[in-house]
Amino acid sequence: MPEEKFEQPRFCARCGQPIVVARAQFCKSCGAPVARFRLLRADPGFNxxxxxxxxxxxxxxxxxxxxxxxxxxxxxxxxxxxxxxxxxxxxxxxxxxxxxxxxxxxxxxxxxxxxxx
Incomplete structure (x- = not known):
């Protein structure tokens, strides 16, 4: 599976470690949710x-x-x-x-x- 490119580097809001996995939802160091995540599904099937x-x-x-x-x-x-x-x-x-x-x-x-x- 190819890695996705980041628009901007992302860092954990709690510990400051870089988020290196493109679709990471949680920091691998401290387990906190990543600073930038979408609450809505990308394609729910309706607008x-x-x-x-x-x-x-x-x-x-x-x-x-x-x-x-x-x-x-x-x-x-x-x-x-x-x-x-x-x-x-x-x-x-x-x-x-x-x-x-x-x-x-x-x-x-x-x-x-x-x-x-």
């Missing part, structure tokens, strides 16, 4: 920003991702929440939008330390 914007209409972001049944459930759930209380509806709507944008797009491997693997 999280588009899903977030489409979620202005509840459930439309889930439908964009191909989860039609979940989109319909979110639409009715948010509508019922808005009907009972505008504040509750707003918070449920935020949860709906964040679910459409980030469910399946967040990399779990950067959230778990090297000792848990």
């Amino acid at each position: 999280p920003i588009v899903a977030l914007v489409l979620s202005i209409i509840p459930g439309l972001g889930q439908m964009y991702r191909g989860k039609v049944f979940r989109g319909v459930l979110w639409f009715f759930g948010v509508s019922i929440a808005y009907g009972s209380s505008p504040i509750l509806g707003f918070f449920i709507h935020l949860i709906c939008a964040s679910n459409a944008a980030f469910a399946g797009a967040i990399r779990e491997d950067v959230l778990v330390g090297p000792s848990a693997r």
Whole structure:
């Protein structure tokens, strides 16, 4: 497997040692996460920003991702929440939008330390 080139040299934020492996997620010296990592997957199969914007209409972001049944459930759930209380509806709507944008797009491997693997 060929090594990737770095745009800039990377160093550990905790111990200052150079990160020499191109796709390293943790420092080999101290185990700390490397200073520069991406929280979102490189290719989740959809555009999280588009899903977030489409979620202005509840459930439309889930439908964009191909989860039609979940989109319909979110639409009715948010509508019922808005009907009972505008504040509750707003918070449920935020949860709906964040679910459409980030469910399946967040990399779990950067959230778990090297000792848990």
